[in-house]
Structure formats: C-alpha cells, structure tokens
Amino acid sequence: MASCARSFTRQSSEVLHLTWKPARLSRAAFAATTLKVKHARPGRHADMHGLYLLVRExxxxSWVLRMQHGGQRRDFGLGPAHDVPLADARLLAADMRKAVRAGIDPPSRRRVSRKSAPTFEEVARDCYDAMKGGWKDQRHASWISSFERHMFPHIGNKAVTAVDSVAVLSVLEPIWLTVPDTAKRVLQRIGTVLDFAHIKGLVPEEVSLRSVTRGLPRQTHQVTHRAAMSHEDAPAFMKALAALPSTRGRDALRLTVLTAVRSNEARKATWDEFDLDKAVWSIPAARMKMKEAHIVPLAPAAVKLLRALRQHHLELHGQVGGGGLLFSVKEGRPISDMTMLKVLRDMNIDNATVHGFRSTFTDWVAECTNVPKEVADKALAHRIANAVEAAYRRTDFFDRRRVLMNEWAEFLLA
Structure with missing residues (x-):
C-alpha cells in the first residue's frame, strides 16, 4: 500500500512538472501583505507560487504570474494592484494554475480575451463621456473631433490592447510637423485614453508613450502673435470710432478697448455686474477664462459710455437691471464675435483683431509707463504661472490698477 502511495505521488509530481511550475525566485519572497503591497519600492517582488508584484518607477x-509551460518561462498579467487586491490576485493565480493542470494553454486564453477587448474608438468615446462633465462647452467638440479627424481613421478599429507606441507613431507622423500643437494634443489625448483603459482593467499594464517622440523629427518652435494695433495708432483709432454713430458693435468695441477685457467678457456683460457709482465692473468666475472672479476698475470714460448705454436702454425698454445684456441682438442673446470684428473691417483696419487690443495695452504699459508687469497681468486677468508665487500673492493690486486704467483711458482719448 505504501509503495502504491509513493508511486501515485511520484506520477502526480511528474504531471505537474510537465504542465507548470513556479519560476525560481530571483530574490527572497517578501510575504506580501496589503501594507507591503502599498509601500513596495520599484522592482519585482515575489509573493508565492510564481505570483509577483511589479512596481514601476x-x-x-500590477500583478504578474510567472510560470514555466511547455519548457518556456512566461509572464501573465493579472491586473493592476489598485483594482486587484492581494487576496484576489492569489485567487486569480490559483485559477490559472488550475487551468494549466486541466490542460488549458494560458496564452490561448489570453488571445481569446484580446479578441474580445473593445476597440480604441469605443474606449475613447467612453473616456470622453466620463470626463466631459468638467470641461467647458467648446472643449467638448474639439476633444472628440480631434479623435475623429486624426486618430480613429488610423487606430479606431484596433483593439485597445493592441494600441502601442508603433500604432501611436503612425497617427503622429502625418501631422507632427504640419500642425505641431495639434500633434502634441493628440499624443496627450491618446495617453489619457490608454490610462483610462488601464484604470478600467481593459489593459493589464500601463502603456508608456515617452519613447514615441524619439522616432519623430524635432519640432521648430514658432510663436504666432494675434494681429494687434500698435499703441501709437490706438488714440487716432479711438477718436475715429467715437465719431461714428452709436451701434451695439461699436459701443461693445469701445468698452472692450477701454477696459482691456476679453471680447467674450464684454459681449456677455449684464447690467447687474456694474456699479457705476463706485466705477466697478465685477465679472463672475463662471464667465472668466480662468474661472476666477475679476473686478475691473472703470475709468471715467468707461463710466460715461456705460451711463449713455444705460440711458439708451431706459428709453428703449423702460427699465434696466437684473441679468439683462448690455449688447444683445435679441433678448437673452449676446452679439457675436464677428460683430466687433466687422466694425474694424468696416473702418478698413485689416491688420488688427479685437483680442489684439489686449496686446496693444500690454505694449503701452511696457513702453509708456513704469507699472510692474504683475500689475498689468492682473489687469488682464492673467494667471500667475509660478504656483508658489501664486500661492503667496494675495493682493489684486486694485488701487494700482485703477490708476493704470485711468491713465490708459486718458492716453486713448488724448
């Protein structure tokens, strides 16, 4: 009876040896615990029976099961550690070892799962639906349209598990030099989708795209400036503009230039944002590009213009106030960007844009005043690039900005 037991044990061990066996540990097993998994340093850490925790720089x-099958050593991903706890990883490893014992080839199982993986386009659209809630309206269209134009024709039908650096390179090569800024955004957005796929467990390991640009030529950096009027020509322009009959577009353009705000901020301004007695325009955060409230000190010329507009509204509508727009085509609908641009074109000014008057203001500050740059930046509602400096700078330079905007209006109307 004992000899039969020894024979059975020997035969069983031979079967297991032929089907699978854990690879030899390159280092001592670290007896994984949840805490150790969380704080493990970069490297490959062995748990037990061929299960490893792979920590990247x-x-x-992520979890990896290393086995020898058919005389070859192979690694099989079991998923990211933040989605697959230690206990589940051990169960998955045990299930795969059982499959090997049953004669199922793990690579075959892997090929089946890869065939059933969603396409890159499907994952990209799911990623878009998940993220778009926190974006501005304009970004919704631009984000998905860049995929439809540049990415989906090349890799849209590929399984997301098959999208690697070579596939991404095929997307970037046609546009890398012709539209460099778009190409960089495309690369960043592909990375976002692949990260999303990894987090959702669709891709077993993170896909690094850092080496993709090494296969591309160097981009030459070119700065494209908005067409802007020189500050020397601005006073003559404002004099000619003021001499024309009042229209919504002309009045909106005058206010935009006098306050150095963005065109959207002027087009969508409402009467409840203004305190003409205190000469202050309070633009709420929701309407600002940087989503930070901005208080504009109004020069006497701007207040005079606004009082005239207010009187015109009173005569036309019988009342002014609430959320009524200063410049509207119909009630509740602001004028378009083209309305102010058309004023410039009708005056035969082809070398300037509405937004360019912010550059005109910046040049005037630099050339004609001793005002520090940070005060001018605050007047333009620019965000401070240095995060540390932004954290410590609490002032908005309001009093200094009031002096600056008064000087700017006096310069324009001199």
Missing amino acids: SGTR
Missing part, C-alpha cells in the same frame, strides 16, 4: 503596481 512611475509608482504603478
């Missing part, structure tokens, strides 16, 4: 953690 980026900090990402």
Whole structure:
C-alpha cells in the first residue's frame, strides 16, 4: 500500500512538472501583505507560487504570474494592484494554475480575451463621456473631433490592447510637423485614453508613450502673435470710432478697448455686474477664462459710455437691471464675435483683431509707463504661472490698477 502511495505521488509530481511550475525566485519572497503591497519600492517582488508584484518607477503596481509551460518561462498579467487586491490576485493565480493542470494553454486564453477587448474608438468615446462633465462647452467638440479627424481613421478599429507606441507613431507622423500643437494634443489625448483603459482593467499594464517622440523629427518652435494695433495708432483709432454713430458693435468695441477685457467678457456683460457709482465692473468666475472672479476698475470714460448705454436702454425698454445684456441682438442673446470684428473691417483696419487690443495695452504699459508687469497681468486677468508665487500673492493690486486704467483711458482719448 505504501509503495502504491509513493508511486501515485511520484506520477502526480511528474504531471505537474510537465504542465507548470513556479519560476525560481530571483530574490527572497517578501510575504506580501496589503501594507507591503502599498509601500513596495520599484522592482519585482515575489509573493508565492510564481505570483509577483511589479512596481514601476512611475509608482504603478500590477500583478504578474510567472510560470514555466511547455519548457518556456512566461509572464501573465493579472491586473493592476489598485483594482486587484492581494487576496484576489492569489485567487486569480490559483485559477490559472488550475487551468494549466486541466490542460488549458494560458496564452490561448489570453488571445481569446484580446479578441474580445473593445476597440480604441469605443474606449475613447467612453473616456470622453466620463470626463466631459468638467470641461467647458467648446472643449467638448474639439476633444472628440480631434479623435475623429486624426486618430480613429488610423487606430479606431484596433483593439485597445493592441494600441502601442508603433500604432501611436503612425497617427503622429502625418501631422507632427504640419500642425505641431495639434500633434502634441493628440499624443496627450491618446495617453489619457490608454490610462483610462488601464484604470478600467481593459489593459493589464500601463502603456508608456515617452519613447514615441524619439522616432519623430524635432519640432521648430514658432510663436504666432494675434494681429494687434500698435499703441501709437490706438488714440487716432479711438477718436475715429467715437465719431461714428452709436451701434451695439461699436459701443461693445469701445468698452472692450477701454477696459482691456476679453471680447467674450464684454459681449456677455449684464447690467447687474456694474456699479457705476463706485466705477466697478465685477465679472463672475463662471464667465472668466480662468474661472476666477475679476473686478475691473472703470475709468471715467468707461463710466460715461456705460451711463449713455444705460440711458439708451431706459428709453428703449423702460427699465434696466437684473441679468439683462448690455449688447444683445435679441433678448437673452449676446452679439457675436464677428460683430466687433466687422466694425474694424468696416473702418478698413485689416491688420488688427479685437483680442489684439489686449496686446496693444500690454505694449503701452511696457513702453509708456513704469507699472510692474504683475500689475498689468492682473489687469488682464492673467494667471500667475509660478504656483508658489501664486500661492503667496494675495493682493489684486486694485488701487494700482485703477490708476493704470485711468491713465490708459486718458492716453486713448488724448
């Protein structure tokens, strides 16, 4: 009876040896615990029976089962550690080892799962639906349209698990030099989709795209400036503009230039944002590009213009106030960007844009005043690029900006 037991044990071990066996540990097993998994340093950490925790330099953690099958050593991903706890990873590893014992080839199982993986386009659209809630309206269209134009024709039908650096390179090559800024955004957005796929468990490991640009030529950096009127020509322009009959577009353009705001901020201005007695325009955060409230000190010339507009509204509508727009085509509908641009074109000014008057203001500050740059930046509602400096700078330079805007209006109307 004992000899029969020894024979059975020997035969069983031979079967297991032929089907699978854990690879030899390159280092001592670290007896994984949840805490150790969370704080493990970069490297490959062995748990037991061929299960490893793979920690990359980026900090990402994933489970890998290393087995020898058919005389070859192979690694099989079991998912990211933040989605697959230690206990589940051990169960998955045990299930795969059982499959090997049953004669199922793990690579075949992997090929089946890869065939059933969603396409890159499907994942991209899911990623878009998940993220778009926190974006501005204009970004919704631009984000997905860049995929439809540049990405989906090349890799849209590929399984997301098959999208690697070579596939991404095929997307970037046609546009890398012709539209460099778009190409960089495309690369960043592909990375976002692949990260989304990894987080959702559709891709077993993070896909690094850092080496993709090494296969592309160097982009030459070119700065494209908005067409802007020189500050020397601005006073003559404002004099000619003021001499023309009042229209919504002309009045909106005058206010935009006098306050150095963005055209959208002037077009969508409402009467409840203004305190003409205190000469202050309070633009709420929701209407600002940087989503930070901006208080504009109004020069006497701007207040005079606004009082005239207010009187015109009173005569036309019988009342002014609430959320009524200063410049509207119909009630509740602001004038378009083209309305102010058309004023410039009708005056035969082809070398300037509405937004360019902010550059005109910046040049005037630099050339004709001793005002520090940070005061001018605050007048333009620019965000401070240095995060540390932004954290410590609490002032908005309001009093200094009032002096500056008064000087700017006096310069324009001199």
